[in-house]
Amino acid sequence: xxxxxxxxxxxxxxxxxxxxxxxxxxxxxxxxxxxxxxxxxxxxxxxxxxxxxxxxxxxxxxxxxxxxxxxxxxxxxxxxxxxxxxxxxxxxxxxxxxxxxxxxxxxxxxxxxxxxxxxxxxxxxxxxxxxxxxxxxxxxxxxxxxxxxxxxxxxxxxxxxxxxxxxxx
Amino acid sequence: xxxxxxxxxxxxxxxxxxxxxxxxxxxxxxxxxxxxxxxxxxxxxxxxxxxxxxxxxxxxxxxxxxxxxxxxxxxxxxxxxxxxxxxxxxxxxxxxxxxxxxxxxxxxxxxxxxxxxxxxxxxxxxxxxxxxxxxxxxxxxxxxxxxxxxxxxxxxxxxxxxxxxxxxxxxxxxxxxxxxxxxxxxxxxxxxxxxxxxxxxxxxxxxxxxxxxxxxxxxxxxxxxxxxxxxxxxxxxxxxxxxxxxxxxxxxxxxxxxxxxxxxxxxxxxxxxxxxxxxxxxxxxxxxxxxxxxxxxxxxxxxxxxxxxxxxxxxxxxxxxxxxxxxxxxxxxxxxxxxxxxxxxxxxxxxxxxxxxxxxxxxxxxxxxxxxxxxxxxxxxxxxxxxxxxxxxxxxxxxxxxxxxxxxxxxxxxxxxxxxxxxxxxxxxxxxxxxxxxxxxxxxxxxxxxxxxxxxxxxxxxxxxxxxxxxxxxxxxxxxxxxxxxxxxxxxxxxxxxxxxxxxxxxxxxxxxxxxxxxxxxxxxxxxxxxxxxxxxxxxxxxxxxxxxxxxxxxxxxxxxxxxxxxxxxxxxxxxxxxxxxxxxxxxxxxxxxxxxxxxxxxxxxxxxxxxxxxxxxxxxxxxxxxxxxxxxxxxxxxxxxxxxxxxxxxxxxxxxxxxxxxxxxxxxxxxxxxxxxxxxxxxxxxxxxxxxxxxxxxxxxxxxxxxxxxxxxxxxxxxxxxxxxxxxxxxxxxxxxxxxxxxxxxxxxxxxxxxxxxxxxxxxxxxxxxxxxxxxxxxxxxxxxx
Numbered sequence: 001x002x003x004x005x006x007x008x009x010x011x012x013x014x015x016x017x018x019x020x021x022x023x024x025x026x027x028x029x030x031x032x033x034x035x036x037x038x039x040x041x042x043x044x045x046x047x048x049x050x051x052x053x054x055x056x057x058x059x060x061x062x063x064x065x066x067x068x069x070x071x072x073x074x075x076x077x078x079x080x081x082x083x084x085x086x087x088x089x090x091x092x093x094x095x096x097x098x099x100x101x102x103x104x105x106x107x108x109x110x111x112x113x114x115x116x117x118x119x120x121x122x123x124x125x126x127x128x129x130x131x132x133x134x135x136x137x138x139x140x141x142x143x144x145x146x147x148x149x150x151x152x153x154x155x156x157x158x159x160x161x162x163x164x165x166x167x168x169x
Numbered sequence: 170x171x172x173x174x175x176x177x178x179x180x181x182x183x184x185x186x187x188x189x190x191x192x193x194x195x196x197x198x199x200x201x202x203x204x205x206x207x208x209x210x211x212x213x214x215x216x217x218x219x220x221x222x223x224x225x226x227x228x229x230x231x232x233x234x235x236x237x238x239x240x241x242x243x244x245x246x247x248x249x250x251x252x253x254x255x256x257x258x259x260x261x262x263x264x265x266x267x268x269x270x271x272x273x274x275x276x277x278x279x280x281x282x283x284x285x286x287x288x289x290x291x292x293x294x295x296x297x298x299x300x301x302x303x304x305x306x307x308x309x310x311x312x313x314x315x316x317x318x319x320x321x322x323x324x325x326x327x328x329x330x331x332x333x334x335x336x337x338x339x340x341x342x343x344x345x346x347x348x349x350x351x352x353x354x355x356x357x358x359x360x361x362x363x364x365x366x367x368x369x370x371x372x373x374x375x376x377x378x379x380x381x382x383x384x385x386x387x388x389x390x391x392x393x394x395x396x397x398x399x400x401x402x403x404x405x406x407x408x409x410x411x412x413x414x415x416x417x418x419x420x421x422x423x424x425x426x427x428x429x430x431x432x433x434x435x436x437x438x439x440x441x442x443x444x445x446x447x448x449x450x451x452x453x454x455x456x457x458x459x460x461x462x463x464x465x466x467x468x469x470x471x472x473x474x475x476x477x478x479x480x481x482x483x484x485x486x487x488x489x490x491x492x493x494x495x496x497x498x499x500x501x502x503x504x505x506x507x508x509x510x511x512x513x514x515x516x517x518x519x520x521x522x523x524x525x526x527x528x529x530x531x532x533x534x535x536x537x538x539x540x541x542x543x544x545x546x547x548x549x550x551x552x553x554x555x556x557x558x559x560x561x562x563x564x565x566x567x568x569x570x571x572x573x574x575x576x577x578x579x580x581x582x583x584x585x586x587x588x589x590x591x592x593x594x595x596x597x598x599x600x601x602x603x604x605x606x607x608x609x610x611x612x613x614x615x616x617x618x619x620x621x622x623x624x625x626x627x628x629x630x631x632x633x634x635x636x637x638x639x640x641x642x643x644x645x646x647x648x649x650x651x652x653x654x655x656x657x658x659x660x661x662x663x664x665x666x667x668x669x670x671x672x673x674x675x676x677x678x679x680x681x682x683x684x685x686x687x688x689x690x691x692x693x694x695x696x697x698x699x700x701x702x703x704x705x706x707x708x709x710x711x712x713x714x715x716x717x718x719x720x721x722x723x724x725x726x727x728x729x730x731x732x733x734x735x736x737x738x739x740x741x742x743x744x745x746x747x748x749x750x751x752x753x754x755x756x757x758x759x760x761x762x763x764x765x766x767x768x769x770x771x772x773x774x775x776x777x778x779x780x781x782x783x784x785x786x787x788x789x790x791x792x793x794x795x796x797x798x799x800x801x802x803x804x805x806x807x808x809x810x811x812x813x814x815x816x817x818x819x820x821x822x823x824x825x826x827x828x829x830x831x832x833x834x835x836x837x838x839x840x841x842x843x844x845x846x847x848x849x850x851x852x853x854x855x856x857x858x859x860x861x862x863x864x865x866x867x868x869x870x871x872x873x874x875x876x877x878x879x880x881x882x883x884x885x886x887x888x889x890x891x892x893x894x895x896x897x898x899x900x901x902x903x904x905x906x907x908x909x910x911x912x913x914x915x916x917x918x919x920x921x922x923x924x925x926x927x928x929x930x931x932x933x934x935x936x937x938x939x940x941x942x943x944x945x946x947x948x949x950x951x952x953x954x955x956x
Contacts, residue, residue, distance in 0.1 A: 008586055015243030017256050043864055070866030073902040084901055086871065088822065088861050092237050092829045099833070117690070117863055118591060123239035123822040130240055130256065130266050 004153035008143030012122045017129070019151040022138065024166035030138055030150060031061050031167075034110035038102055040090055041082065042116030043069035044141075049161055054114050054140070055080055056168035064102045066090050068116055087116050091124040095131040107134060113148070114140040122147050140164065213775030216324030217339055220347065220368040226777045227364035227810065229946050230784075233837050234828035234858040236363050238270040241825050245269050248353045262353050271362030272351055274802065274826045278369035279348045281803025284485050285373050285751060286340050288420055289380030291484075291506060293333045295422055295541065296387040302331030306382060308392045311661040317761035317772060318378040318754055322371070324774040327379075330387060336379045340372045347372075363826075370807025371776075373800075378754035384421055385658050390454040390748075395664070395738040397657040397746070400453045402461040402721050405649035407443050409476045409563055412556035414548045416444040417468065417491070418483035419750060421451035423505040426545030427481065428456040440549055445471060446486050447714050447749035454656045454748055461653060463722065464715035465797070466616035466687040469494065470639040475563040478552040481544060484508035485750075486686070486798060492535055498562045501528045501551050502535030505544050513537040521546045529554045565640035566633075568606065574637065575602035577630045584624035584634065589820070590690055592617065594624045594634060606641045613642030615722060617692035653721035654732045656713070656748025659755040662766055664739040668709070669767025673786045675885015677741050678892050679876030680709045682756045683716040685793030685801045688820050693719030695865045696794050697731060702869060704735050704742055706892050708876075711745040711759075713752045715795065720744075753804050757811045760787045777947060784812025785840070785944040788876035788889070790855070791815040794868065796824070805859060814855040814875045816868050821861045828858035832910060840879055841949055844942035851944070852910055854878050866900035874905075879944035883916035891919035894926075909933040913940050 005021050007013055022030070031037060039058045045051050051074070058065050065082040067075050072084035083102055085093075093099045099107050111128070113121055118141070125147035128137050139145040142160035144153050152163055215222045245253045245260050253260035255269055264272070296304070306327050308315045316327050319336055327333055347369045350356045356365065384390060391397040407413060416424040424444060431437050443460040444452050445468050452459040462471050465486055472480065472491065475498040482491055484506045492511050495502045504511045516524045517539040524543075527533045528551045538544045566574070575598045584594040597608035612618035618638060625634045671677040681703050683696055696719045700710050712720055724730050735744040739759065747755045764770040764782040772779065783789070791808050793801050796817045802824050805815040809828060817824070830853050831837060838851035854877040862868035873893045881889060890911060897905040904922060909930050912918055914937040918926045 009589075009591070010586060014240060015254055015256055017243065017254075043866075068867075069863035070900045073866075073900065076902045086860065086867055087863050088237065088239075088827055088829065091239075092831075093833075117819050119589070120819040120822045120861065120863055123241070126241070126243075127237065127239045130243070131238065133257070 004155070005144050006154070007122070007146040008154050009118055009122070012119065013146055014126055018146045019144070019148040021144070021153055022150045024163050027138060027140070027150070027167055030110060030136065036101060036106055036108045037061060037063045037110040037112065038066060038108040039063045039112045039114065040066045040068060040087070040116065041071055041075070041114055042087065042121065043071045044117065045071070045115030046074050050164065053161065053164040053168050057140070057164065060168055063112065066102060071115070087120055087124050091127050094135060095127060097134045109134070110136050110138060112138050112140055113145070118143055121145065140167070211771045212324055212773050213771060213778065215776050216322075216774035218322065218776060220343065220365050223368065223776060223810075224364050226780060227367050228360065230810070230828070230858065231360050231363055234830050236271065236359060237827040237829045238267060239822050239825055240266060240270055241823050264357065267359040268357055268362060270825045271359040271366065272356070274824065275347065275362050275366040275369060276351045277799040277824065278366045278373070278803040278806050279344060279351065281798065281800035282340075282344055282369045282373035282376065284800050285380065285803070286337060286344060286376035287508065288484060288751070289376045289383070290337050290341070291420060292380050292422065293330065293337060293383045296383050297330050297334070300330065300387050302329060304330040304387055306330065306332070306386050308385065308659065311663050312393050312659060313662050314762055314765060314772075316378055316382055317758040317765065318375050320772040321761055321774070321776055321779055322375050327382070330383060333379045333383055336375060340376045343368065343372050366806050367810040370803050370805070371810050373803035374754050374757055374807040374811075377751040378758065381658065381748065381751040381754055384451065388421065388425060388455050390451075391655060391657045393659045393661045394657050395661070395736065397655040397737055398457050399652040399732060400457050400461060400655045402463065402651045402653045402718065403649035404462060404467070404471065404643070405647065406460050407441055407462065407476060411439065411441045412552035413441045413443065413477050414479045414481060414552045415462070415471070415477035416442070416448045416452060416481045416483070417446060417487050419447040419451070419485040420483035420506060421448060421455055422541045423481050423483055423544040424448055424452035424459065425455050426541035427548050428452065428459060428545070429542070430545035430549050436549060440552055447751070448483060450656050450714065450717065450749045457655060461718060464616070464687040464693065464718040466619045466693070466715075469620045469622050469635050470642070472500075473636045473639050474565060474643065475500070475559070478556045478559055479503060479548045481505060481548050482509055482511075485800065496534050499531070499555070499559055501555065503544055503548055504535065504537045505539065505541065507539070510537050511535065515539070517543065521550075525550045525554065565636050565643070568640070568644060571637045571640060572601055572604055574632055575599070577632065578602060579629060581629055583627045583629070587623045587627045589619065589621060589623065589688070594618070597638075598632065598634070601637070601641070606645065609638050609641040610645045613638055614646060615692035615694040616687060616689070616719075619688060651721045651724065651730050652733055653718060653730070654737050654744070654746045656717070656746050656752055657737055658748055658752065660739040660745070660759040660762065662762065665759065665762045665766045668740055669763045671741070672763060672788060673767060673880060675788065675878070675881035675889055678706065678708055678788065678889045679703075679873070680711065680759070680787070680789040681872060681876070682789065682791045683710065683712045683720065683794065684714060684753055684756070684791060684804065685716055685795055686797035687715040687719055687795045688797035688818070689719075689795040690819050690864065694723055696720055697723030699792065699794070699865060699869055699872070700731055700744065703872070704731065704744060707741045709739060709741060709743050709745065711739070711747055711756055713747050713756070714750045717746045750800060750804070756789070756791065757808050757813065760789050760811060760813060763787050780810065780812045781945050781947045784946060786878050786880040788878050788881075789813045790872050790875045792868070792872060793821065794818040796821040809858050814858050814860070816872055816875065817859070817861050818868070819861060819863050826859070827861055829860065830856045830858070832856060832907060840941050840944045841947065842941045842943055843945045843947070843949065846949060849941055850938050851879055851941070852913070854911065870896045870900050877911055879941055883914070886911065886913070886917040887919045890917065891921060894919060894922050904929065909935045913938050
């Protein structure tokens with residue numbers, strides 16, 4: 001079996017439905033298609049170049065950022081705008097089709113996750129897989145997330161950074 | 170033991186499944202007894218409630234705190250239709266993913282409740298056999314309300330050990346009904362599954378109170394003693410040169426049998442008795458000579474260290490491969506309860522000499538002995554006989570050997586991938602291969618590596634990673650000696666009188682209970698740091714079980730543990746170790762006592778009014794940072810039903826269900842002001858009922874927020890908001906932007922932050938609103954009567 005598409009923590013496999021493996025090019029197509037994307041950024045992205053690349057992606061595609069855990073402080077100190085929510089809080093809001101979205105402009109249709117602790121992120125993606133048919137999820141972590149709709153594969157840092165750079169260019 | 174359906178019980182007898190049980194039970198009890206105890210005049214509406222009796226309360230909670238499901242598994246694998254994939258479709262029986270998740274949560278809560286109820290049943294039956302059914306339940310002069318849960322739920326005061334059998338019979342009966350609802354083709358509503366899970370949690374709370382009460386009074390454990398002794402804890406306190414008996418589990422009885430045997434034979438100085446998990450805490454409550462190794466996360470490491478000559482297991486949270494592990498270093502295993510027999514021969518009726526002989530001669534690897542006194546004798550004698558020959562086995566591979574083994578690592582990385590916390594085991598092994606053991610030490614400290622052993626199972630070179638980390642840890646961290654306050658049991662009535670008003674009015678910013686297992690995302694240090702943060706801020710911090718032990722493993726720069734720095738009284742800045750997992754009943758018990766002692770709310774049969782009082786007025790918050798077992802699920806769900814919110818760590822999301830509030834839906838927070846008879850605009854207090862935080866910073870801020878209650882006075886609200894803002898600034902860098910939701914009028918604004926907050930209120934278009942005089946989630950009495 002291709003180890004790049006086994007969930008990074010192999011035991012999080014939840015059922016027959018697995019995420020679609022995406023390259024930066026296919027991720028870009030998903031972004032182009034999205035009307036109201038959102039980026040959920042967790043506390044594992046505190047260091048550059050990953051942090052700056054994630055922010056560049058958000059800026060390039062005009063994506064508002066939600067920060068989870070205590071990530072808000074890191075972003076705020078770098079003068080990067082975000083809105084803090086617990087990861088379970090933002091997932092809870094995202095699963096409600098009537099929620100007005102982060103800027104009150106309507107529910108989001110594509111949510112990008114990066115830097116959320118793997119297993120709680122996997123749980124949140126499972127929630128959205130089942131209870132949020134109105135949106136798609138895409139993970140930009142260096143781990144394969146089987147519960148997402150689309151995910152990068154398991155990668156080493158070097159390859160991951162190249163993936164992020166391509167999406168940010 | 171007398172059960173009579175109260176005369177003034179308002180529910181009508183109906184000939185249906187749920188309602189008929191009171192009738193049946195009553196007949197049996199009345200026939201057996203000559204005297205019939207009449208129900209108190211003040212008996213509330215729900216003595217011995219069935220699940221549906223409290224359903225309307227549950228639905229109020231579930232309306233505000235909607236269940237949030239995070240399916241851990243998309244399948245149902247329970248019946249012979251085969252596995253059903255519930256992703257976007259129903260199962261062959263008709264169940265959908267929501268109901269299935271709720272069903273699994275109910276199942277988990279039933280398992281947890283059964284663990285506590287079975288444990289309590291063993292305790293109570295054994296103690297009645299030993300001390301008699303008439304043994305008085307008396308916790309001394311400072312505790313009149315000895316059993317707040319039993320009084321509220323059963324409707325009467327337990328006076329003697331025999332009375333606890335009625336409590337357990339009720340619990341077991343309810344559990345049977347609840348478990349039956351999990352069967353294929355029964356309950357189909359996720360909300361009703363949740364209501365039943367809450368009922369299971371409530372039964373769990375009740376069983377725990379019965380169990381702890383029985384062991385406190387019969388075994389002479391501290392009776393709410395704020396000055397309970399400091400006891401020794403840590404690997405470094407155990408003299409491995411002596412014969413060592415290790416107890417693992419939760420049931421104190423076998424451990425007490427060992428301590429008694431040693432005392433009777435003058436062996437206290439000759440043999441070391443130590444424990445892991447709650448058995449450790451409870452044996453040290455029984456006899457302070459017993460030593461505490463530490464929480465659950467020490468288990469595999471300590472067994473591998475080979476120090477224990479005899480391992481005595483009772484029930485709950487024990488590694489199921491304990492026998493296999495013990496055999497590796499020729500330690501003997503004694504199983505002591507029907508819950509865990511491990512395939513061992515039942516030698517309960519065999520002569521003690523014979524059993525000792527068989528174990529010493531290695532004729533058998535272990536024995537099942539269901540008589541705790543015989544366990545005491547056999548465990549002690551076997552340890553004394555085999556200790557010398559095992560001396561060499563107490564030595565793990567030395568550092569040179571570890572370095573050589575580490576060089577074999579192929580750097581495949583699977584040890585990291587299968588680690589529940591993704592800890593850098595491979596980096597530690599690679600570094601050790603180069604003679605640098607520092608990364609191993611980092612994993613060892615504060616049980617950052619939980620030592621579940623998954624990495625070892627995965628290692629393609631079959632490196633004994635747990636033995637390696639144990640040896641390195643022991644070598645570099647020699648001074649593992651701490652002091653932990655022995656579990657003191659319940660809160661005294663006199664303490665409740667002292668702090669009831671400050672808690673309800675908000676002057677004491679909150680009561681925070683650090684409970685649960687040691688499945689921490691970043692090690693036990695985080696729990697201690699959280700406890701320290703709230704102690705410094707004048708909160709009351711209570712603790713039990715593995716949480717209590719993890720807190721004890723942290724020392725400040727002066728080398729003092731939090732137990733040495735803070736007193737054990739239930740008061741601001743008090744660090745109250747209540748005891749083991751069963752002692753968690755005293756957390757909800759303390760909240761119930763506040764409603765009764767401070768607010769004069771009657772207890773008997775009065776669940777909803779008490780729970781409503783706690784939800785709206787008692788600023789308590791549970792924290793299970795390392796939640797791991799089904800018992801923790803049951804405990805949390807039980808306290809939720811009492812109106813106490815709980816924060817779990819990120820692994821808690823794997824319980825599949827949280828209860829989250831929605832601050833954007835203002836109508837959900839309206840309150841009934843029972844004094845004025847008006848519905849008034851409320852606030853998200855507490856905002857969530859069950860919440861999983863991703864890391865310590867987020868959890869700390871949320872804990873402070875979840876202590877806010879509608880009943881806070883302006884001064885109390887100022888104090889609570891001051892802490893919330895302080896902590897938010899510390900972990901997030903700014904004043905929280907939801908602060909306006911918690912400010913009713915200008916008097917609520919913390920003085921320190923007045924200017925900034927006023928600016929924020931202006932930007933938010935904030936308007937002052939009325940303070941409730943008697944905030945409640947219950948229906949107005951007139952409306953209730955109208956129904």
